[in-house]
Amino acid sequence: MPKEKLGFFGKLLAKIGKHFYWWKARKMNGLLMALDMLECVRIIYEYHDNDLSAALQTFKELGRHAGEAVIYEFLDAGKRIFSKRLEDFPVILESAWYIFMGDHIAGAELLPAEGELPQRLVWRVEKCVFCGGLKQDDSIIVNRETMGYDKTRLTWGSTVCGVMETALQSILDYVELPYDIAVEETGCIMKGDPFSEYTAYFWPKQA
Amino acid sequence: MELFTGGKPFIELTRDELLKIKNQEAFIPIIYSEIVVLLKNKYGNDYTLQRLRKMGHMLADGILKHWTPHKIRSVQDIIEETYQVFLYRGLKTKKVLDKIYVRDENCPVCYFNVSDSDIPFCIVISGLIERIINNLRKYNPKLPEISVDNISSRSMGKDLCIHAISFK
Numbered sequence: 273m274p275k276e277k278l279g280f281f282g283k284l285l286a287k288i289g290k291h292f293y294w295w296k297a298r299k300m301n302g303l304l305m306a307l308d309m310l311e312c313v314r315i316i317y318e319y320h321d322n323d324l325s326a327a328l329q330t331f332k333e334l335g336r337h338a339g340e341a342v343i344y345e346f347l348d349a350g351k352r353i354f355s356k357r358l359e360d361f362p363v364i365l366e367s368a369w370y371i372f373m374g375d376h377i378a379g380a381e382l383l384p385a386e387g388e389l390p391q392r393l394v395w396r397v398e399k400c401v402f403c404g405g406l407k408q409d410d411s412i413i414v415n416r417e418t419m420g421y422d423k424t425r426l427t428w429g430s431t432v433c434g435v436m437e438t439a440l441q442s443i444l445d446y447v448e449l450p451y452d453i454a455v456e457e458t459g460c461i462m463k464g465d466p467f468s469e470y471t472a473y474f475w476p477k478q479a
Numbered sequence: 480m481e482l483f484t485g486g487k488p489f490i491e492l493t494r495d496e497l498l499k500i501k502n503q504e505a506f507i508p509i510i511y512s513e514i515v516v517l518l519k520n521k522y523g524n525d526y527t528l529q530r531l532r533k534m535g536h537m538l539a540d541g542i543l544k545h546w547t548p549h550k551i552r553s554v555q556d557i558i559e560e561t562y563q564v565f566l567y568r569g570l571k572t573k574k575v576l577d578k579i580y581v582r583d584e585n586c587p588v589c590y591f592n593v594s595d596s597d598i599p600f601c602i603v604i605s606g607l608i609e610r611i612i613n614n615l616r617k618y619n620p621k622l623p624e625i626s627v628d629n630i631s632s633r634s635m636g637k638d639l640c641i642h643a644i645s646f647k
Binding site for chain 1: 491492493494495496497498499500501502503504505506507509510511513514517518521530534537538541542545546564565566567568585587590
């Protein structure tokens with residue numbers, strides 16, 4: 273049964289456990305990771321006749337499929353730190369991100385609903401490895417226009433959004449919280465922002 | 480991550496800085512396996528194999544813009560150093576008659592949930608090794624020109640991945 277609330281020991285477990293899983297994980301150099309990401313996008317870019325926006329949409333969809341594998345491989349152990357309280361999601365997210373990426377995120381924060389926006393979880397990535405050096409690589413032109421951001425809200429990290437959507441939705445379903453989740457990369461270095469920022473929107477499920 | 484921003488909260492990384500950063504390996508094989516399926520369903524096996532090998536070539540080109548091995552003496556030395564620098568582990572290479580075999584029990588792309596594919600996922604690694612060695616011949620003309628075939632792949636249900644290197 274999922275916990276109602278994450279207590280002191282749950283939070284401690286999350287902080288210690290993430291280091292153990294990171295230590296155990298197989299590692300890859302950041303350069304190989306960034307180049308791999310670029311070549312994966314390039315394949316889908318060609319698949320869509322050099323339409324980057326369409327490629328990123330497909331890439332996000334692939335991320336959603338991949339999210340199931342992430343849940344299966346990494347988050348099963350996380351059951352011990354899942355709770356029914358949205359306020360605990362920043363702790364869960366920080367641990368999951370660290371286990372999966374080996375990277376710290378800066379101050380994940382749950383923001384209250386305001387206007388038409390629902391409650392949402394916002395986090396910033398200190399050092400985004402996916403777009404490292406991409407501005408100096410002209411083999412694919414990546415910017416706000418070519419990504420079609422203003423129409424599609426797609427960014428270079430769209431696949432990460434897909435992965436996170438599936439992973440967070442699985443956690444919400446597991447703890448029986450009635451929300452549908454949508455994740456966007458609201459800050460992206462490739463669209464001109466100074467850092468990478470993700471936002472997960474918790475939309476109440478329609479009855 | 481093992482790179483510090485020197486007090487700045489966020490930095491835009493260069494590719495040279497990426498060389499100093501460790502990441503969890505799993506993200507790439509999970510996405511890669513989805514891409515293989517996409518390619519296979521649209522273009523069939525022959526094109527998929529050819530395109531994945533080309534992906535390996537392009538990865539090698541990207542890597543060599545920012546890194547060269549310390550020892551460019553022999554094919555085996557280069558492969559072992561490349562694995563050590565990019566995947567933080569050693570692996571076994573063995574010369575038998577006129578070929579070198581690279582045996583990888585922890586292939587970075589043959590994700591362990593996929594074992595029934597008719598595509599050797601690690602053909603991208605064959606392409607990568609092939610291009611790295613052939614491109615490094617400009618630094619050491621004594622290095623042989625090579626071609627690399629994948630002869631065993633975990634994605635096809637084998638216990639380990641093996642790349643066979645032939646000299647042209």
